[in-house]
Amino acid sequence: MKIAVMGTRGIPANYGGFETFAEELSRRLADRGHQVCVYGRPRYVDSNLEEFLGVEIKVLPSISSKHLDTVFHTTLSVFHGLTKSYDAVLVCNAANAFLCWIPRLFGQKTALNVDGIERLRKKWGTAGKLFYRLGEWMAIWAPGRVVADAMVISDYYLERYGKKTEFIPYGASVDLPKGKDKLRELGLREREYLLYVSRLEPENNADLLIKSYLASGVSDIPLVIVGDAPYAEEYLSELRKLAAGGNVLMPGSIYGEGYRELLANCACYFQGSEVGGTHPALLEAMGAGAIVVSHDTPENREVLSGNGLICDFYDSGALGNIIVEIYRNRDRFIHLGDQARARVKKVYSWERITDQYENLFYEMVNEAGGSSNTA
Numbered sequence: 001m002k003i004a005v006m007g008t009r010g011i012p013a014n015y016g017g018f019e020t021f022a023e024e025l026s027r028r029l030a031d032r033g034h035q036v037c038v039y040g041r042p043r044y045v046d047s048n049l050e051e052f053l054g055v056e057i058k059v060l061p062s063i064s065s066k067h068l069d070t071v072f073h074t075t076l077s078v079f080h081g082l083t084k085s086y087d088a089v090l091v092c093n094a095a096n097a098f099l100c101w102i103p104r105l106f107g108q109k110t111a112l113n114v115d116g117i118e119r120l121r122k123k124w125g126t127a128g129k130l131f132y133r134l135g136e137w138m139a140i141w142a143p144g145r146v147v148a149d150a151m152v153i154s155d156y157y158l159e160r161y162g163k164k165t166e167f168i169p170y171g172a173s174v175d176l177p178k179g180k181d182k183l184r185e186l187g188l189r190e191r192e193y194l195l196y197v198s199r200l201e202p203e204n205n206a207d208l209l210i211k212s213y214l215a216s217g218v219s220d221i222p223l224v225i226v227g228d229a230p231y232a233e234e235y236l237s238e239l240r241k242l243a244a245g246g247n248v249l250m251p252g253s254i255y256g257e258g259y260r261e262l263l264a265n266c267a268c269y270f271q272g273s274e275v276g277g278t279h280p281a282l283l284e285a286m287g288a289g290a291i292v293v294s295h296d297t298p299e300n301r302e303v304l305s306g307n308g309l310i311c312d313f314y315d316s317g318a319l320g321n322i323i324v325e326i327y328r329n330r331d332r333f334i335h336l337g338d339q340a341r342a343r344v345k346k347v348y349s350w351e352r353i354t355d356q357y358e359n360l361f362y363e364m365v366n367e368a369g370g371s372s373n374t375a
């Protein structure tokens with residue numbers, strides 16, 4: 001099949017979950033003999049890059065704006081794709097739902113990965129929330145198929161809109177890194193630091209974790225806050241002020257082997273997100289065998305399935321008590337990391353997720369009116 005992936009910032013992944021998803025899925029599909037193109041944006045992908053791990057890369061212009069970046073670039077991608085005779089087009093992000101009817105009109109079978117309920121994110125004002133609400137409604141008819149990466153999101157679309165979605169979760173690796181170069185670079189010691197990874201936006205609650213950590217009195221084990229956010233400078237400034245009050249490190253975004261080293265060697269990993277579907281960093285921490293403490297949401301409970309600790313991050317006392325307990329008695333919780341890693345291997349492996357997407361694309365192109373290049 002000829003397959004396009006649109007709506008992400010592109011690959012190699014150097015931003016967030018959708019980008020890692022695009023990289024892991026596209027390279028595996030390419031390994032299986034499919035022709036795959038991932039569309040990217042100049043701020044995140046070298047404009048001269050034409051191929052990566054067997055995947056065609058197409059970099060198109062974008063607008064550096066919180067509100068226009070995604071939809072402007074995806075609009076260009078969709079119209080460029082009309083010239084390429086793709087059999088299947090995978091569009092990411094519910095904000096792009098309004099574009100999905102266009103490739104369908106030209107015979108390209110289209111699926112939309114809606115991610116989470118994006119209108120709930122605090123970074124969006126009234127216009128942004130209304131646009132994502134419109135995106136939800138358009139998702140029920142504009143694409144040929146809708147993909148949800150968590151059963152909670154799948155249930156939401158069914159109950160609210162009567163729309164049946166394809167449940168295909170996010171994936172993660174259970175391969176462990178061999179080195180510890182990033183630990184040495186940051187002055188960290190194995191099992192002697194707490195780790196948080198996320199885009200640093202308000203609904204991911206890094207501020208709540210830092211406050212609970214500072215109040216806990218556990219100061220000789222550092223808290224490492226990994227991440228960044230290009231459109232949340234005010235919130236980032238607030239976090240930096242909080243971090244200055246204790247043993248809190250903020251090294252920015254870290255990708256690749258260094259990121260995996262941090263996950264695999266932390267004393268504990270914290271997942272503070274309260275909006276979204278299956279969070280990539282949560283799965284990656286589980287795959288690395290980390291002891292996970294997660295904010296209490298239905299999506300996080302679904303992913304952990306009892307193989308981690310759940311806590312309301314808004315309850316500073318409870319979160320602080322967990323930090324102290326893990327600091328004093330970490331050995332009591334090691335089994336949770338082992339169980340979480342086993343769950344990722346069984347349910348969330350990238351090969352399993354690729355199987356599901358590949359089967360979905362075959363179903364799409366073999367529907368009546370399909371234009372598949374396959375037998």
